[in-house]
Amino acid sequence: MSIDNTNVDLKAVTELPTETGHFGPYGGRFVSETLMAALDDLTELYERLSKDPAFQAEYDKDLAHYVGRPSPLYFAERLTEKAGGAKIYLKREDLNHTGAHKVNNTIGQALLAKYTGKPKVIAETGAGQHGVATATVAARLGLQCTVFMGKTDVERQKLNVYRMRLLGAEVVPVTSGTATLKDAMNEAMRHWVTNVDDTFYIIGTAAGPHPYPKLVRDFQSIIGRETKRQSMELEGRLPDAVVACVGGGSNAIGMFYPFIEDEAVAMYGVEAGGHGLDGDDHAAPLCKGKPGVLHGNRTYLMEDENGQIMGTHSVSAGLDYPGVGPEHAYLKDIGRVNYVAATDDEALEAFHTLTEIEGIMPALESSHAVAYGMKLAAGMDKDQIVVINLSGRGDKDIHTVASLDGIEI
Amino acid sequence: MNRVDQCFADLKAAGKKALIPYITGGDPKPNLTVELMHTLVESGADIIELGVPFSDPMADGPTIQLACERALAHNTSLKDILGMVKEFRETNTKTPVVLMGYLNPVEVMGYETFANLAKASGLDGVLVVDMPPEESQELAGYLKENDLKMIFLMAPTTPDARAKTICEHGSGYLYYVSVKGVTGSAALDVADVKANLDRIREKTDLPLGVGFGIKDGQTAAAVAKVSDAVIVGSALVRCIEENENAPEVIKQKLSSLMKEMREAMDA
Numbered sequence: 001m002s003i004d005n006t007n008v009d010l011k012a013v014t015e016l017p018t019e020t021g022h023f024g025p026y027g028g029r030f031v032s033e034t035l036m037a038a039l040d041d042l043t044e045l046y047e048r049l050s051k052d053p054a055f056q057a058e059y060d061k062d063l064a065h066y067v068g069r070p071s072p073l074y075f076a077e078r079l080t081e082k083a084g085g086a087k088i089y090l091k092r093e094d095l096n097h098t099g100a101h102k103v104n105n106t107i108g109q110a111l112l113a114k115y116t117g118k119p120k121v122i123a124e125t126g127a128g129q130h131g132v133a134t135a136t137v138a139a140r141l142g143l144q145c146t147v148f149m150g151k152t153d154v155e156r157q158k159l160n161v162y163r164m165r166l167l168g169a170e171v172v173p174v175t176s177g178t179a180t181l182k183d184a185m186n187e188a189m190r191h192w193v194t195n196v197d198d199t200f201y202i203i204g205t206a207a208g209p210h211p212y213p214k215l216v217r218d219f220q221s222i223i224g225r226e227t228k229r230q231s232m233e234l235e236g237r238l239p240d241a242v243v244a245c246v247g248g249g250s251n252a253i254g255m256f257y258p259f260i261e262d263e264a265v266a267m268y269g270v271e272a273g274g275h276g277l278d279g280d281d282h283a284a285p286l287c288k289g290k291p292g293v294l295h296g297n298r299t300y301l302m303e304d305e306n307g308q309i310m311g312t313h314s315v316s317a318g319l320d321y322p323g324v325g326p327e328h329a330y331l332k333d334i335g336r337v338n339y340v341a342a343t344d345d346e347a348l349e350a351f352h353t354l355t356e357i358e359g360i361m362p363a364l365e366s367s368h369a370v371a372y373g374m375k376l377a378a379g380m381d382k383d384q385i386v387v388i389n390l391s392g393r394g395d396k397d398i399h400t401v402a403s404l405d406g407i408e409i
Numbered sequence: 410m411n412r413v414d415q416c417f418a419d420l421k422a423a424g425k426k427a428l429i430p431y432i433t434g435g436d437p438k439p440n441l442t443v444e445l446m447h448t449l450v451e452s453g454a455d456i457i458e459l460g461v462p463f464s465d466p467m468a469d470g471p472t473i474q475l476a477c478e479r480a481l482a483h484n485t486s487l488k489d490i491l492g493m494v495k496e497f498r499e500t501n502t503k504t505p506v507v508l509m510g511y512l513n514p515v516e517v518m519g520y521e522t523f524a525n526l527a528k529a530s531g532l533d534g535v536l537v538v539d540m541p542p543e544e545s546q547e548l549a550g551y552l553k554e555n556d557l558k559m560i561f562l563m564a565p566t567t568p569d570a571r572a573k574t575i576c577e578h579g580s581g582y583l584y585y586v587s588v589k590g591v592t593g594s595a596a597l598d599v600a601d602v603k604a605n606l607d608r609i610r611e612k613t614d615l616p617l618g619v620g621f622g623i624k625d626g627q628t629a630a631a632v633a634k635v636s637d638a639v640i641v642g643s644a645l646v647r648c649i650e651e652n653e654n655a656p657e658v659i660k661q662k663l664s665s666l667m668k669e670m671r672e673a674m675d676a
């Protein structure tokens with residue numbers, strides 16, 4: 001199922017997905033029949049609204065005044081010194097309202113929900129950032145919100161669970177399967193099938209059945225578009241490389257998509273290497289998985305030889321997912337993006353480093369990008385530029401880090 | 410003639426409706442599945458839907474999720490399930506068997522390999538829950554080459570235009586999902602089901618089966634009046650769940666529930 005990656009027309013790549021939601025062999029719509037009509041309706045609504053200047057204006061206004069965009073592109077001088085190579089810039093998605101890139105997407109989808117007139121929204125969440133972002137916009141728009149979260153994650157992201165409850169959302173712990181993000185997504189889908197008439201499903205990453213990968217990418221692309229503009233303003237040129245962590249792939253595709261045609265810009269997606277890619281304790285489907293079908297799309301998966309989905313491991317709940325958005329699967333096959341991994345230990349070290357020398361505490365997810373970005377910068381020239389997408393802030397992870405350091409708070 | 414077509418032709422001649430039980434292959438133990446299939450036939454099954462366990466059964470409620478987990482605890486694979494069909498065929502060459510499951514195990518085995526192996530095992534049809542007609546073209550080709558039916562779902566939410574497409578792509582029978590929800594959902598509304606089936610019948614001559622929400626003689630009989638086939642899953646799987654370690658009790662319970670439904674439908 002691999003793709004011929006010679007002579008790829010990159011402009012054509014940016015025009016994907018096809019009308020049926022395909023990126024080459026990836027993507028598509030693999031759900032049970034009950035949901036097909038709702039997905040058709042959503043596709044139609046989005047096609048219409050994405051061309052509607054009034055909708056765009058409303059979205060842009062919310063990003064400016066509610067989220068606080070544009071987020072800065074910050075030159076991390078001491079991190080640059082420490083890495084000892086290319087100049088490192090951080091795209092500060094951690095400074096968004098609610099503390100991560102997730103809100104760019106939830107603002108957009110909640111606006112869509114408003115146009116459908118459905119009074120209820122649901123979401124799945126791993127680290128809780130998407131759940132918090134959904135609960136936040138639901139509170140603002142007066143929508144009833146239910147968030148599905150694996151029981152394992154409910155325990156390791158307690159702070160976010162309480163935040164969601166304060167915001168008025170119901171958090172449903174999911175105990176089936178491995179009780180992590182993939183199971184939360186299964187449960188959200190089950191709830192949606194049952195309540196499709198009055199419920200809008202706000203998917204938190206660039207995966208799922210068409211049109212979700214496309215619309216999440218479009219809403220997150222503000223990250224890459226701003227980065228391009230800011231890099232021109234600050235440096236008079238585009239970066240040599242951009243780096244982002246990849247869970248389901250929403251912050252990464254948001255950074256990458258606007259750069260696809262800029263061939264001189266190298267792109268690195270950093271997956272969760274867990275305890276190392278040699279064993280099974282990681283969450284790196286692009287580095288180590290195979291194509292398959294899960295959660296409504298064909299993509300790379302962590303699966304066994306019988307097609308069962310494997311349990312994953314990562315120190316960061318937001319990357320602990322056996323699949324990945326279908327556009328990344330395609331960008332991997334055509335060779336436009338390099339997919340690599342950082343281990344738990346490397347991410348934790350980067351977490352401490354960035355906190356200590358820049359006063360910026362990154363989310364453990366984002367710490368994977370920081371770890372790889374520093375390594376990458378170290379091997380580059382001093383006049384080159386690397387942008388690392390700092391997808392979120394680390395407050396939510398303080399408990400995890402403390403307990404790994406043997407400290408009880 | 411494919412066994413599914415033959416089965417519906419025979420039933421029609423006899424003025425009867427099909428009773429189609431579902432169990433998950435490998436639940437509670439792989440070496441019990443073939444015996445349970447025979448039990449189902451002896452107690453009134455016309456067609457058997459055999460579930461292929463999957464780690465992430467997105468369209469199933471808790472009962473069938475747990476059945477999948479029990480089967481997967483024994484590493485029951487798609488290949489194992491086809492082996493069970495083959496063994497079943499050694500002593501039963503008449504009752505059609507349809508696999509029901511999710512796409513990924515089939516995808517990983519490879520469509521062509523799967524279709525060939527399925528045919529060689531004596532399988533008659535396939536229902537892939539998460540594969541709508543739009544995505545099924547390639548698999549459909551291989552199934553057709555092997556005279557295997559491709560059964561599709563229809564839902565209360567399916568608009569007319571889609572229903573038409575599904576009718577054109579489907580073969581064997583159509584599976585109408587009676588309620589918006591997952592397997593094992595609450596009660597169905599027979600009047601509502603009838604209205605939807607009437608709408609579908611205008612578009613196809615395929616037999617129409619109804620599943621989701623059928624749990625006893627009464628619901629089976631009510632649905633049999635408006636459809637061509639009654640599909641029962643969670644209620645049977647619950648008999649297995651509650652008697653996981655007592656195979657004889659499982660057989661008794663399956664048998665008595667099946668007979669209750671059969672009698673009510675035929676009355």
Ligand SMILES: Cc1ncc(COP(=O)(O)O)c(C=O)c1O
Nearest residue numbers: 129247248249250251318365392
């Ligand atoms: C801060 C942060 N970064 C990254 C991710 C991973 O998601 P994605 O790959 O969709 O960006 C998460 C998910 O929870 C997150 O909270």
